[in-house]
Every structure is written in C-alpha cells, then in structure tokens.
Amino acid sequence: MNLRVETQNPREGVAVIALGGEVDVYTSPRVKQEIVNLLNAGTPKMVVDLTGVEYLDSTGLGVLIGGLKRARERDGDLKLVCDNTRILRIFEITGLTKIFDIYRSSADALDKL
Amino acid sequence: MNLRVETQNPREGVAVIALGGEVDVYTSPRVKQEIVNLLNAGTPKMVVDLTGVEYLDSTGLGVLIGGLKRARERDGDLKLVCDNTRILRIFEITGLTKIFDIYRSSADALDKL
Amino acid sequence: MSETLPLAEVTLTIPSRPEYVGVARLAILGVASRMRFSYDEVEDIRLAVGEACTNAIDRLNGSGATERPISLTCTIDANRLMIEARSPLASTPPRPRSTEEADLDNLMEGKELSGVLIRILMDEVESEEDASAGIHLLRMVKYVAR
Amino acid sequence: MSETLPLAEVTLTIPSRPEYVGVARLAILGVASRMRFSYDEVEDIRLAVGEACTNAIDRLNGSGATERPISLTCTIDANRLMIEARSPLASTPPRPRSTEEADLDNLMEGKELSGVLIRILMDEVESEEDASAGIHLLRMVKYVAR
Ligand SMILES: Nc1ncnc2c1ncn2[C@@H]1O[C@H](COP(=O)(O)OP(=O)(O)O)[C@@H](O)[C@H]1O
Numbered sequence A, B: 001m002n003l004r005v006e007t008q009n010p011r012e013g014v015a016v017i018a019l020g021g022e023v024d025v026y027t028s029p030r031v032k033q034e035i036v037n038l039l040n041a042g043t044p045k046m047v048v049d050l051t052g053v054e055y056l057d058s059t060g061l062g063v064l065i066g067g068l069k070r071a072r073e074r075d076g077d078l079k080l081v082c083d084n085t086r087i088l089r090i091f092e093i094t095g096l097t098k099i100f101d102i103y104r105s106s107a108d109a110l111d112k113l
Numbered sequence C, D: 001m002s003e004t005l006p007l008a009e010v011t012l013t014i015p016s017r018p019e020y021v022g023v024a025r026l027a028i029l030g031v032a033s034r035m036r037f038s039y040d041e042v043e044d045i046r047l048a049v050g051e052a053c054t055n056a057i058d059r060l061n062g063s064g065a066t067e068r069p070i071s072l073t074c075t076i077d078a079n080r081l082m083i084e085a086r087s088p089l090a091s092t093p094p095r096p097r098s099t100e101e102a103d104l105d106n107l108m109e110g111k112e113l114s115g116v117l118i119r120i121l122m123d124e125v126e127s128e129e130d131a132s133a134g135i136h137l138l139r140m141v142k143y144v145a146r
C-alpha cells in the first residue's frame, strides 16, 4: 500500500498526522481509521500534514472533510499542512480552501490550534 | 521522449556521452544516431555514462554492442560507466559484462581509454 | 510525437476494486505524458481518470456488481486525448444530486467532489447510460494547448 | 493484499509502436507493485513485459502488420502473476536462432537478447503461434516467493 501514516502527540490532546504517498480510494480508509482512533482517544485537535503526499483524490478529501466535521463536533479542530502546489490546486478548484485552514509548516499549524 | 543525451569532448578524438532516463525501443535510435555521428566525425574513443539511466532494454543493449563493434573497427573503443545495481544486473544476466569494460565513474573510464 | 501519426487507441480493463485504480492512473500517465501536454495537464488527466474509476467503484460498492470490470478506452490524437470509462451500471439508483452549495454533510464522503473535479479538470465531459447493456459511460476529452 | 481475494484480471491493449511500450511498462508496474513481489522482482517483470512488446514490434517492423495492436492479459493470483502477450504474427518467418554462444554480430541489434532476458527474468515462459488467427502468444509467469 503506497501510503505512509505517522502520528505524533506534540502535546496533550493534540496530534500531528503526517501522511505520505497516495491518499486515494484504496488507502484513505486507513487515514479515516487513524482520525477516528484519535478522536475516540480524546484527541480532538489535530494537524494533518500533507507535505509528503503525492496524490490526493476525492476520497481523501472526503476523509479530511469528515475529520474536520467530527473534530469540530468535539470542540476540536483539524488543520492542514501543505506546500505542494499540485495538491493545493485540488483544494482550490473544489472550493475547499474556504473550509480548511491550510499552513505551510506543521509548526505554523500547531501555533494556531 | 524520456531520454536525455549530453555529449562532451574532454580531449581530441574522445567523447563522453551521458545518458539519462529510459533507453528503450522508442528512444535508443537517438542513442545510436549519437554514436554514429561521433564515429563519422572521427571520434572512435568514447565513454557512455549510464549513471542517469533508469531503464535499459535489449534495444539499448544492442545499440551499445553495435557501438562497441563499430568503434573497435576504427581502432577506437567504447567503455561504460554504471553504478546502478539494477542496470548492472542486466549486463550480468546477459553475459555482457564479459564484452564491456564497465567503470564506476567517467573519470575512471577516461583513464583507461 | 509528430502530428502525422495515425490515431492510436489504448485500452485498459481493471477489476472494479479500489486497489486497481492505481493501475489505471499509471497507464494513463504513460499515455498522456507521451502527448504534448504540460506537466499540470498530465496530472489533471491522471486525477480525472482516477476519479472516474473511484466514482464507479463507489456506486458499485455493495451492489454486487463488483465482479464486472471497468474499462478505459483512450483515443489519442495529435490535438486531443479522449478517454471513455465504461463501468457496470449500479443497480441502486444514483443518489440525488445536491442543488445548493456544497456543505460539509454532502461533501463528507467526497462523492460529490468526484464529479466536480472531473468537470473542472477535463475540457469536455459527457455521461451516458446504456441500461440494456448495463453499462455506464463517462466520456472525457482534454485538448492539447495550441 | 490478502490471499482471500478472488483472481483478478487486468488487460491492456496498445498499438504495436515503440512509443507505447512505456505505457505497458507503467501499467505492469502498477499491477506487480500491488502484489507481494520484492522491488527487484517488480523490476524483472517490468523489463520482461517491455521485452515482450519490443520483441513483437521488432518482428512486425516492416511487415505492414503494425496497425494491429499488442494485448497484455495479466492474471493476478495471491501466489503468482501470469502475463499473456498477444501480438500479430509477423508475416516474415522468424529469424533462425543462433545455436552457438552469442557473438557480437548476433547481438548487434539486441534481438536475441530479448528472448534471453525474458527467460531469465520470468519463472515460466511459453510461446505459441495461432497461425489461423494470426496471433503470437507469449505466456510468462512469475511466482511470489513463499
Ligand atoms: N457505475 C455507475 N453506475 C451508475 N451511474 C453511474 C456510475 N458511474 C457514474 N454514474 C453516473 O454519474 C452521474 C453523476 O456523476 P457525478 O457527476 O459524479 O455526480 P455526483 O456528484 O452525484 O457523484 C450520474 O448521472 C450517474 O449516472
């Protein structure tokens, strides 16, 4: 499976999920599971770092949107990190830049959480 | 075309052809032409640097073998540079390591020309 | 590639399962990158084809039709690439499409996004159903910039 | 991928022209890398498939049959990958095969090497001609290491 998932807890109740490779119809269920696990473990504030992601499809977008919604329901938030113009373009053309806060680095995103 | 060809003349009558990308049934005619041009221009000693080559098929091998033969007919030689284990393996399994002198760097190969 | 080449056709058939969508994306990458498309255009085509397959698989999910394959027919021209994606018609009726602005709920599973992306990424998009053959056809065209 | 998945089939059809061999290599890369092959095995399969196409194109070269496509059928199993390459039968008789050690002259165009490579890279190789259908079939199998 061409997806890498690495999760860290820089502080209590806050997680950074760094994704790498392809987030698509095949792999995104694993990302969804990771987000759900964090929420269930009482970690409603998270940063999803897309820096290493080479391919993101609508299924991946759907998982991120679902994560954002569920996080907010628990008074948390889900912020994104992305500096790949190709991936940023997908958020732009789908209008999702209006819904997500997207930062250039995971330090920036953590600051705002 | 996913092939890069860069030729330099480090000294009179000697050429280094650096190849990059894919040397296959589609692109190898261009490599053959480059070798033929050098031979016709009175440059029978050459180093073909395969360091940047990611894919080499039998057509590419055929062009190199043909180049070696034609170079030797003109009292020249054709030496190879390769440090990619994958590409080296193709020379090994086809027994072509017996026919070609293969070096790790183009400086080494030039020394022996 | 020169303009004098005759029309060429590449076809690919994959199982309608998530793990094979990547095969379609790689094959289409090979096709598009041999044409005079820019890097961004090649990526657009790759994403659109991925979405076409993903969309079909989503619709088939649970409908029992997953044993029937998805086929892609690429018709390659000097000036354009046409891709026809044929997938088994889902037995369940298509979900009603949202008429208002996309909201979080509708977008949850990314399903609406798939169609949106395809329409933005490709120059022409047409959808047809052949109920008797049980086939859904999505025809997508991308033109090479002049 | 788990062993319980049913047999899957991926088919690809390309024009028998050099510029499309890369499409076949990319598609097969997608197929093989989703199986439990090592990196080296995936590369072996990719090269073997490239050679199968190259070989067919070489034989067709100048025979006028280049308008007929090459098709690849991949049958994917938990334990093995079978690839069947079907190409138009060249109207010219196959060159006689050299019986002695490969010498420079025979190897000149890399044509003999193609068959040598395929046989070394794959675990099983079979070649069949269907003269009535005008089809040459090369069947190649690679097993997943136990
Ligand atoms: N496999 C399929 N079976 C039935 N309909 C399909 C299939 N794949 C795509 N469609 C079609 O997709 C069309 C809408 O697709 P799309 O533009 O993605 O809309 P939506 O936003 O509802 O997903 C519908 O008209 C539907 O017929």
Ligand SMILES: Nc1ncnc2c1ncn2[C@@H]1O[C@H](COP(=O)(O)OP(=O)(O)O)[C@@H](O)[C@H]1O
Residues within 6 Å of the ligand: D055, D056, D057, D059, D060, D087, D088, D089, D090, D094, D095, D096, D097, D111, D112, D113, D114, D115, D116, D127, D129, D136
């Ligand atoms: N398109 C084709 N038309 C006819 N024969 C083909 C074609 N492609 C491959 N072959 C077959 O390839 C076989 C030999 O292939 P190969 O092992 O590569 O030998 P060689 O070393 O002579 O190239 C011959 O039996 C020939 O029938």
